[in-house]
Amino acid sequence: KRIPVNQMVTPEGDKVQSEMYTDSELFDKEMDAIFDNTWVWVAHESEIPNKGDYKTARIGRHSVIVSRDRKMDIHVLLNRCRHRGATICEKHKGNARSFVCPYHGWGYGQDGTLRAIPIAGPYEGVVDKEELPLISLRMESYQGMIFATFNKDIEPLEDFLGGAKKWMDLFMKQGGGYPIKTLGEHRFRFPGNWKIQLENTTDAYHFPIIHKSFISSLDGDTAEIFDFLEGDGFVEDLGNGHSVMVMIPELVDLEENLDDPIPARFEALAAELRAEGHDDDKVRRLVRAAAGSGFNLNLFPNVACSMAFFRVLAPISVNETEIQHIAIGGDGAPSAFNKTRIRLHEHFQGPMGFGTPDDSEAWERVQKGAGSGMSEWILVNRGQNLVQQNDMGNDYSTVCSEIGMKAAYKQWVKMMNAAEQGA
Numbered sequence: 221k222r223i224p225v226n227q228m229v230t231p232e233g234d235k236v237q238s239e240m241y242t243d244s245e246l247f248d249k250e251m252d253a254i255f256d257n258t259w260v261w262v263a264h265e266s267e268i269p270n271k272g273d274y275k276t277a278r279i280g281r282h283s284v285i286v287s288r289d290r291k292m293d294i295h296v297l298l299n300r301c302r303h304r305g306a307t308i309c310e311k312h313k314g315n316a317r318s319f320v321c322p323y324h325g326w327g328y329g330q331d332g333t334l335r336a337i338p339i340a341g342p343y344e345g346v347v348d349k350e351e352l353p354l355i356s357l358r359m360e361s362y363q364g365m366i367f368a369t370f371n372k373d374i375e376p377l378e379d380f381l382g383g384a385k386k387w388m389d390l391f392m393k394q395g396g397g398y399p400i401k402t403l404g405e406h407r408f409r410f411p412g413n414w415k416i417q418l419e420n421t422t423d424a425y426h427f428p429i430i431h432k433s434f435i436s437s438l439d440g441d442t443a444e445i446f447d448f449l450e451g452d453g454f455v456e457d458l459g460n461g462h463s464v465m466v467m468i469p470e471l472v473d474l475e476e477n478l479d480d481p482i483p484a485r486f487e488a489l490a491a492e493l494r495a496e497g498h499d500d501d502k503v504r505r506l507v508r509a510a511a512g513s514g515f516n517l518n519l520f521p522n523v524a525c526s527m528a529f530f531r532v533l534a535p536i537s538v539n540e541t542e543i544q545h546i547a548i549g550g551d552g553a554p555s556a557f558n559k560t561r562i563r564l565h566e567h568f569q570g571p572m573g574f575g576t577p578d579d580s581e582a583w584e585r586v587q588k589g590a591g592s593g594m595s596e597w598i599l600v601n602r603g604q605n606l607v608q609q610n611d612m613g614n615d616y617s618t619v620c621s622e623i624g625m626k627a628a629y630k631q632w633v634k635m636m637n638a639a640e641q642g643a
């Protein structure tokens with residue numbers, strides 16, 4: 221028997237049904253009600269810096285092309301030929317003057333206009349090229365983060381981001397005084413539902429347990445920084461499904477604490493930067509930024525800004541999710557700085573890293589448990605005894621609670637119920 225959508229989460233938001241992760245009909249509804257209906261992150265501007273640069277991304281079940289035209293304007297285009305519907309571009313990234321469909325050769329410009337039909341005879345007087353551009357999505361950006369949506373009526377992006385904007389502003393200082401630049405990416409899939417990843421970004425509680433191998437790979441001082449469960453960190457519900465988890469408060473604002481002693485693990489970097497002739501202030505700024513953000517920002521439904529990377533999730537099916545980790549550094553920053561950022565990224569996130577492989581095993585196990593055939597509640601109530609309200613009226617608590625997950629589920633319930641009522 222199927223559980224109705226409005227009974228998937230308790231009214232208190234403290235439990236979810238196992239079927240949240242396993243019901244394929246629910247998955248289809250989520251793609252319609254959430255991914256086709258809200259702002260979804262598709263790119264950072266630095267991924268397509270030049271005229272003709274493009275990348276492909278996913279919005280729920282759809283593939284889109286994010287392209288920069290000759291005037292440097294950015295377009296988000298549905299990756300689906302207007303002729304017989306074939307996907308036009310299967311590459312992750314590239315540079316192209318036009319997009320030519322491989323099936324019958326219809327050619328589209330960087331802005332999606334249909335330019336050429338190579339064997340035109342059968343279409344003369346049948347098709348008006350102007351009426352068949354690639355479908356163009358609504359797109360807006362904030363701090364270089366490009367979001368797109370199929371929903372023509374949704375609020376402006378900045379209203380949707382709301383309380384998250386302040387944290388995006390802080391995160392974009394990760395270039396150490398230089399503009400943010402993506403430094404490369406890797407992708408992997410795990411056999412589990414997309415919400416298991418969504419929940420994880422603000423789950424501090426797992427850190428000392430499943431990330432033992434990461435912690436054991438650190439020197440003593442650094443390991444102490446990552447012992448943040450008892451610290452002054454917090455989790456805050458930022459509204460609209462977004463949340464932030466501050467693990468290491470002293471790393472949050474890179475313009476502060478610049479006079480702090482340089483940690484031993486960054487002495488070699490500092491020496492290299494000094495040898496290159498950078499002054500003390502710049503060395504300190506770069507060393508501060510090299511350590512990563514000290515907080516995780518979860519933007520509903522598909523992107524997180526964390527430490528030294530963006531983490532993007534793409535639901536593939538009810539029990540498969542693709543994760544993309546995009547390393548970030550500074551555009552024009554000294555190479556020693558960007559190298560340190562990439563090492564930090566690899567150390568935790570890389571396929572051979574000490575962090576993410578352990579996470580993804582845990583996510584797989586949650587999926588296995590959820591799919592074991594027992595209809596059972598899964599708890600989202602950790603730390604509900606600790607919740608307070610801050611002066612913005614937002615729920616917040618020590619780093620140990622599940623406020624971030626609850627924030628995401630509040631938005632999930634709102635969007636899914638609205639769709640059910642409209643159906």
Ligand code: FES
Pocket residue numbers: 301302303304305306321322323324325326
């Ligand atoms: Fe694209 Fe025919 S499907 S040209």
Ligand code: FE
Pocket residue numbers: 426427431575579
């Ligand atoms: Fe983790």
